[in-house]
Amino acid sequence: MNPVIAKVIVEVPVSRTNRPFDYLVPEWLLPILRVGSRVIVPFGPRKLQGFVIGLLELADGTETSIDPQKLREILEVEDDLPPLTEELLDLAEWMSKQYLCPWITAIHAMIPAVLKGKTERWVVAAAELTAELAGQSPLLHELLRRGAVAYREVEQQFPDEIPLLPGWLSAGWLTTEYHVKDRVTHKQASYVTLLLTDEEALAKADSLPKQAEQMRRVLLHLAPFSGQPIAAKELGELLGVSRPTLKNLAAKGWIRLEQMEVLRNPYAHRKFADAKHSYTAQQQTVLKPIAQAIEQGGFASFLLHGVTGSGKTEVYLAAIEQTLAKGKEAIFLVPEISLTPQMVERVKGRFGNLVAVLHSGLSQGERYDEWRRIIRQQVKVVVGARSAIFAPLRNLGLIVIDEEHENSYKQEETPRYHAREVALWRARQNHGVLIMGSATPSLETYALATRGRYQLLTMNERVGNRPLPQVHVVDMREELLKQNRSMFSQTLYQMIEQRLQNGEQIVLFLNRRGFSTFVMCRSCGYTLTCVHCDISLTYHRTNHTARCHYCGYTIKQPDHCPECQSSHIRFFGTGTQKVEEELSRLFPGIRVIRMDVDTTSRKGAHEELLDRFRRGQGDVLLGTQMIAKGLDFPRVTLVGVIAADTSLHLPDFRAAEKTFQLLTQVGGRAGRHELRGDVVIQTYTPEHYSIRHATKHDYLSFYEEEMLNRKRTGYPPYYRLVLISFSHEQLPVLIQGAQTVADYLKARLQPSTILLGPVASPIPRIKDRFRFQLMLKYRDEPKLIDMLGQMNRHFDEWLKQQQLLMNVDIDPQMLL
DNA sequence: AGCACGCCGACT
DNA sequence: GTCGGCGTGCTC
Numbered sequence: 001m002n003p004v005i006a007k008v009i010v011e012v013p014v015s016r017t018n019r020p021f022d023y024l025v026p027e028w029l030l031p032i033l034r035v036g037s038r039v040i041v042p043f044g045p046r047k048l049q050g051f052v053i054g055l056l057e058l059a060d061g062t063e064t065s066i067d068p069q070k071l072r073e074i075l076e077v078e079d080d081l082p083p084l085t086e087e088l089l090d091l092a093e094w095m096s097k098q099y100l101c102p103w104i105t106a107i108h109a110m111i112p113a114v115l116k117g118k119t120e121r122w123v124v125a126a127a128e129l130t131a132e133l134a135g136q137s138p139l140l141h142e143l144l145r146r147g148a149v150a151y152r153e154v155e156q157q158f159p160d161e162i163p164l165l166p167g168w169l170s171a172g173w174l175t176t177e178y179h180v181k182d183r184v185t186h187k188q189a190s191y192v193t194l195l196l197t198d199e200e201a202l203a204k205a206d207s208l209p210k211q212a213e214q215m216r217r218v219l220l221h222l223a224p225f226s227g228q229p230i231a232a233k234e235l236g237e238l239l240g241v242s243r244p245t246l247k248n249l250a251a252k253g254w255i256r257l258e259q260m261e262v263l264r265n266p267y268a269h270r271k272f273a274d275a276k277h278s279y280t281a282q283q284q285t286v287l288k289p290i291a292q293a294i295e296q297g298g299f300a301s302f303l304l305h306g307v308t309g310s311g312k313t314e315v316y317l318a319a320i321e322q323t324l325a326k327g328k329e330a331i332f333l334v335p336e337i338s339l340t341p342q343m344v345e346r347v348k349g350r351f352g353n354l355v356a357v358l359h360s361g362l363s364q365g366e367r368y369d370e371w372r373r374i375i376r377q378q379v380k381v382v383v384g385a386r387s388a389i390f391a392p393l394r395n396l397g398l399i400v401i402d403e404e405h406e407n408s409y410k411q412e413e414t415p416r417y418h419a420r421e422v423a424l425w426r427a428r429q430n431h432g433v434l435i436m437g438s439a440t441p442s443l444e445t446y447a448l449a450t451r452g453r454y455q456l457l458t459m460n461e462r463v464g465n466r467p468l469p470q471v472h473v474v475d476m477r478e479e480l481l482k483q484n485r486s487m488f489s490q491t492l493y494q495m496i497e498q499r500l501q502n503g504e505q506i507v508l509f510l511n512r513r514g515f516s517t518f519v520m521c522r523s524c525g526y527t528l529t530c531v532h533c534d535i536s537l538t539y540h541r542t543n544h545t546a547r548c549h550y551c552g553y554t555i556k557q558p559d560h561c562p563e564c565q566s567s568h569i570r571f572f573g574t575g576t577q578k579v580e581e582e583l584s585r586l587f588p589g590i591r592v593i594r595m596d597v598d599t600t601s602r603k604g605a606h607e608e609l610l611d612r613f614r615r616g617q618g619d620v621l622l623g624t625q626m627i628a629k630g631l632d633f634p635r636v637t638l639v640g641v642i643a644a645d646t647s648l649h650l651p652d653f654r655a656a657e658k659t660f661q662l663l664t665q666v667g668g669r670a671g672r673h674e675l676r677g678d679v680v681i682q683t684y685t686p687e688h689y690s691i692r693h694a695t696k697h698d699y700l701s702f703y704e705e706e707m708l709n710r711k712r713t714g715y716p717p718y719y720r721l722v723l724i725s726f727s728h729e730q731l732p733v734l735i736q737g738a739q740t741v742a743d744y745l746k747a748r749l750q751p752s753t754i755l756l757g758p759v760a761s762p763i764p765r766i767k768d769r770f771r772f773q774l775m776l777k778y779r780d781e782p783k784l785i786d787m788l789g790q791m792n793r794h795f796d797e798w799l800k801q802q803q804l805l806m807n808v809d810i811d812p813q814m815l816l
Numbered sequence: 817a818g819c820a821c822g823c824c825g826a827c828t
Numbered sequence: 829g830t831c832g833g834c835g836t837g838c839t840c
Contacts, residue, residue, distance in 0.1 A: 043839055044818080046819075048839095821837085825831105827831080
């Protein structure tokens, strides 16, 4: 038989090992090992987990430099189905090039966290270890008793004996072993299977003594399900029978009691809702080209620009339905924040059990279970946040990205991918259709659409021809002149009062992007900052502490200012509590539901609060941007933005865009149903174009004006950006290092490319490491990615030596 | 990244 | 003379 070679990417996320390693596939693994399999391989002295990215059979005369004699063998295959498809492996390769990350890191982004292997080193007792020898040391004693001890445990409990290990090792008293820990657990539950026929069971039930009532009930219940496993838990709940009863029946040989993997929803096959949805004229218009593209097959991409309330979701669902009808599958991406039960219900209601939902609320195990339904090809539609773009569907026909402009589609850790780009790659690869939708598309996407890269589809009318809400802009400077020092303008005050009288609901929004609660002295202005990072500490109300959310440094909230001893040291920030207090003062008896970090930190609290509001248990929903999107409450007729310009003056070239998007989205929350809506925007800069255009729901005017700014200042979409950041404990080494890289780049970049820096990063120190950065702005630099890859390799060794960390972010979203 | 191997200072 | 510091180099 010809030897089979597997190319394996091992789980070592550094550039030195960022290449396939060759292994021999032992004969007994040939039937189960596939491209995409998760395997365990020997690697140097250790064992590691890895992924098979290719197989090669060495037939006689195969031209290769591989000598199978010199290869080591694959030790194990870990799953019965490979967790990665060949398409995803190709995607991982593309991502590692595109985003300059190790191959394995891209693979890890695609699969559930529990599939990441963890190698553990163990110390194992050997034959030479006798009781007499073991008397010498506590560790040897422990080893003799237990046979093996984890090295980690040795470090913790027997640190003094670590130096002795090599001697013992060569004396043959012990050996070291490596184990790859598989964290996968399959949820097990007890199942009961009737081993008798229907009639036999009924007969036995009759023959049982009178007092054996519980057994009789079980037999009667199980009779029609002969041979089918039924969950024991279900029997217990339904019939009130206890464990011993089932054990007794099993002892008689009438039933089988066993642990089985949980069977999920075997009978929950919901029917597809029939396709009798009525569409608005505009929905029909945009659906036409989409339907045509799906029908034809082949790559097509659309930007669906639809005002809030125009019924974009219905368009997505129709497209998904048609995709399924063609026998293909769909991915539906939504921002994490709009992955609400409401949304999930809507999709599940339409496609029932064919839907898998992936969101951050799931535990690692639950996430893995849901993902496994996809890998087993039991679902056709995957709904989820960013990482759902990697769903291992094999016949992908459609990808929908809702709220395309949301920056949560960009991952802010390695691999720093953008789900939109990955979606484009997968749609192309699968000859599928991509639909991106938004009321406020990102400038990048809209610009490409105007140039024909995406087909632009527009819906500018709301469903049912409901008018867009009336937007009232209030100049807070004038309020101050009118001696109104409250945070509510007269207009907003009156409207709140009126809603309360009518029994209608109100959403109040505090725009605080980029700020959290910080602690400041009102006497001298001193702000509590972290001693390890150059940022303000965040106040935590629950335990009255101030905490750094970068490194975890925590201090007790001081009673007096450390600087001037004043007792006027308070926390400032989101101010939702302050708004709440003010509301209660002005409108006694008002019921406020506050949503902020404090009230939503508990799991499920988010949904619970929204639910209470929906049921009318609150007059006001008060919160930060987490309430801005996707929510749809019929009785909300007033939306107030307390301070619109807080996000306008951030040092981020997208500040105006983000503000416009937020205001437009918030405005879209009002009057979505029968009742008309009003929006009140309070601002100190009513003349600012992002506020002016948001007021008129005028995306196009905003787009044009902002594009001029971007052109003038040289930012996307006119220029593309690469952010290279560095960190080191010592400032001189850091600056020197960043400068060296800058010089390297300067010598290789085209003159049209702008290189900014090195300069200190906006947060100049985190976890006692100083931070510097370089920014590249370029328009046309086709070889840039390759060149950055070369740069990485060129400096790899040197960076390690200097203990410098360097990070490259292609098309960065967050410049803060 | 680990881990092993290998070459120079302070201890029994 | 040895123990142990961490510099250098490799992992199919």
